[in-house]
Amino acid sequence: MRAFLADPRTEVLGSGSNILILNSPLPQVAQITAAGWQALIVGEQVYLTAEAGLGLDALVRETTARGWFGLERLAEIPGTVGAAPMQNVGAYGVQLSDCVTGLTVWDRARARMAHWRPEDCGFAYRDSRFKQEEPRWLVLSVGLRLSTRPPADWPPLSYPGVHAAAEAYSAAHDRPFAELTPADLAEIITRVRRQKLPDWRNPPPGSAGSFFQNPVVPAAQASALRDRYPQLPQYATDQPARVKLSAGWLIEHCGWRGRREGDAGISAEHALVLVNHGHASGAALWSMAQHIQRDVLAHFGVPLIPEPRLLGAGERPASG
Numbered sequence: 001m002r003a004f005l006a007d008p009r010t011e012v013l014g015s016g017s018n019i020l021i022l023n024s025p026l027p028q029v030a031q032i033t034a035a036g037w038q039a040l041i042v043g044e045q046v047y048l049t050a051e052a053g054l055g056l057d058a059l060v061r062e063t064t065a066r067g068w069f070g071l072e073r074l075a076e077i078p079g080t081v082g083a084a085p086m087q088n089v090g091a092y093g094v095q096l097s098d099c100v101t102g103l104t105v106w107d108r109a110r111a112r113m114a115h116w117r118p119e120d121c122g123f124a125y126r127d128s129r130f131k132q133e134e135p136r137w138l139v140l141s142v143g144l145r146l147s148t149r150p151p152a153d154w155p156p157l158s159y160p161g162v163h164a165a166a167e168a169y170s171a172a173h174d175r176p177f178a179e180l181t182p183a184d185l186a187e188i189i190t191r192v193r194r195q196k197l198p199d200w201r202n203p204p205p206g207s208a209g210s211f212f213q214n215p216v217v218p219a220a221q222a223s224a225l226r227d228r229y230p231q232l233p234q235y236a237t238d239q240p241a242r243v244k245l246s247a248g249w250l251i252e253h254c255g256w257r258g259r260r261e262g263d264a265g266i267s268a269e270h271a272l273v274l275v276n277h278g279h280a281s282g283a284a285l286w287s288m289a290q291h292i293q294r295d296v297l298a299h300f301g302v303p304l305i306p307e308p309r310l311l312g313a314g315e316r317p318a319s320g
């Protein structure tokens, strides 16, 4: 097993929801199937360890059903716990890194185990040291800290669509906002996501969710874009000189929403979602994605970075 993992041709996969295979088949694949989890409750804190093969959504359901706060806004994101730190999965204003206490990893280059603290992980928006140094690190388990007590800003409803869905949910269940539980929030988020994202449990269409990261640009460029396009959604980041733009808006305003070329297309519900309606090849999907990148760059001067991992011949150098 050590030699198999040390071989750079071995691709580690979770559930395969965030990859695009350019040239199939993959030579050899490793997948972690251990899917247990355990928790220790100390006062209001819940210290939890989950193994890499567990589904992230399954963990969200388990923890929110127990009334633990922390993971509810990550409901309905496909994939495994082990893959989640790679791009620091996030949604609706939270990221996995907000509750990570540490990780146990296997170093494929040196064939040894390591334990990482959150500050070692290089977590950032849709990024981490694991992603930067891929394929060196194999995530074996993730430690998280949740809480039995709601945070000060509970319930978190500020995102577009979430507030309206919460109003409908509260009215239907006769429950005021302040009494919404973590499981209620997970259900509200699930409803919002199902309205605009393909059902990852039942393809087609297949998708990798958002195909591009929301671009983070210098504040001066964002300001110039705001003058020309006042409707372009812009979000503050934790760096004052950098502003995050809506990639979906940029793509939609290049006319891509709902477009289809053979079985490759852009979702009609969400311009950020590249979809496979049936038998589009990885190469055809990537060709469309590159076309979109060129259009957005030409129209707005903004480069788009793909979010999924591209797998294919010559895609990355051999590991050490």
Ligand SMILES: Cc1cc2nc3c(=O)[nH]c(=O)nc-3n(C[C@H](O)[C@H](O)[C@H](O)COP(=O)(O)OP(=O)(O)OC[C@H]3O[C@@H](n4cnc5c(N)ncnc54)[C@H](O)[C@@H]3O)c2cc1C
Residues within 6 Å of the ligand: 011, 012, 013, 014, 015, 016, 017, 018, 019, 032, 052, 077, 078, 079, 080, 081, 082, 083, 084, 086, 087, 088, 089, 090, 091, 134, 137, 138, 139, 140, 197, 198, 199, 200, 207, 208, 209, 210, 309
């Ligand atoms: C419909 C849809 C909606 C989505 N919505 C969101 C969203 O809201 N927010 C978000 O952040 N993401 C979202 N995603 C992306 C996806 O859910 C995440 O990237 C998820 O973490 C991928 O998990 P996976 O197990 O399928 O990983 P895979 O696709 O199998 O692998 C992804 C990468 O992680 C690596 N990897 C997998 N497991 C391990 C491990 N144990 N150790 C080391 N490396 C590993 C793989 O080598 C690969 O590079 C969405 C995807 C879809 C299809």
